[in-house]
Amino acid sequence: MKNLKYWIMLILASLFWAGNYIVGKAVVAQVTPFQLTFVRWLFSAVLLVLIAQVVERPKWREVFRSWPILLFLAFNGLIGYNMALYTALTYTTPVNASLVSALNPALMVAVSSVVLRESLSRLQKLGIVFSLSGVLLILTQGSLARLAALDFNRGDLLMLIAISVWTVYSIVGKRLKDIRPITASAAAAVLATVAMLPGMLLQAGTPIVLNTAGLLSVAYIVVFPSVGSLMFWNLSVREIGAATAGVTLNLIPVFTSFITVLMGEAITLTQIVGGLMVFAGVYTTSGLLEGQLRKGREKGREAV
Incomplete structure (x- = not known):
């Protein structure tokens, strides 16, 4: 159970990202994907630097000595991923985008097993398959014909690029062991903002105009x-x-579906069953189930 808090963090991260699909779709109807990405990291950089200063108290000169890898992470995970995501949302729906994102864990496992030589038990692999099956059940409403007929448009292809970029970001980011996590995030956000500034100057003739709903949506994107x-x-x-x-x-497509329901659409039995399958798969892959089974076997041996 020592990693329980990290699994809670990961679940919350997925919940917040699911909201990003919904509100991001609305915001890119008012501003360009580039403008939204810039504004997102401009304000996020300020918050992250303040949080890092209070929590981790970094020595910024030493931090920015690792600027090559931080700049790579900024271009890759912060600019590249979000540009691909927000551009994809101009062509496809949040549900379609989240369906494609469900391929990310499998891609991450495959790349990690080769690059980082991370290993998974059979039970954890089963958890991945089970959770992915739950995602497909939710988003196809239990119809294989609907999955086969899914039209992978330009937005869906851009989401494939987005998840590939995020996989690289996650794997490379793990190598920044000398820089604490919040500080690394703050430094990358600062570099992403600086890197995008020339592009924003070139778009000076296209002002950022947001209505009240758009401003609240951007605030959500920045904070969560x-x-x-x-x-x-x-x-x-x-x-x-x-x-x-x-x-x-x-969990992102599961949460996306639930948020959609909260916005007025009815929830179906398929969504409930699929959601339970995803949560069960995540629980299995986390190793918590495996740990409980191991304890059960140990207690059984002691009883004998």
């Missing part, structure tokens, strides 16, 4: 998916590994 999810993800991946943590990304 950007600051909250990024800190929770980086903290957790360093402790339990990218491949194992990646299974919680299957």
Whole structure:
């Protein structure tokens, strides 16, 4: 149970990211994906630097000596992923985007097993398959014909690029062991903002105009998916590994479906069953079930 707090962080990170799919779709109807990405990291950088200063008290000169890898993470995970995501949402729905994102854990496991040589038990692999099956059940409403007929448009292809970028970000980010997680996130956010500034100057003729709903949506994106999810993800991946943590990304489409329901759509039995399957799969992959089974066997031997 020592990693329980990290699994809670990962679940919250997925919940916040699910909200990003919903509100991000609304915001890119008012501003460009580039503008939204810039504004997101501009304000997130300020918050992350303040939090890092209070919690971790870094020596910033020493931190920025690792600027090459931090800049890579900024371009890759902060700019690249979000540009691909928000551009995808201009062509596809949040549900379609979240369906494609469900492929991320499998991709992360495959890459991690090769690059980091992370290993998973058979039970954990079964958990990944089970949770992915739950995601597919929810998003296809139990119809294989609907899955076969799914039209992978430009937005869906961009989501494939997005999850590939996020996989690289997660694996490379784990190598920043000399820089504490919140500080690394803050430094990358600062570099992402600076890197995007010339592009924003070139778009000076296209002002950022948001209505009240748009401003509230941006505030949500800054505080929760950007600051909250990024800190929770980086903290957790360093402790339990990218491949194992990646299974919680299957929760994003589940939460996306539930948020959609809260916005007025009816919940179905398929969504309930699929959601339970995903949570069961995440629980299995976390190793908590395996630990309980091991304790049960040990107690059984003691009784004999």
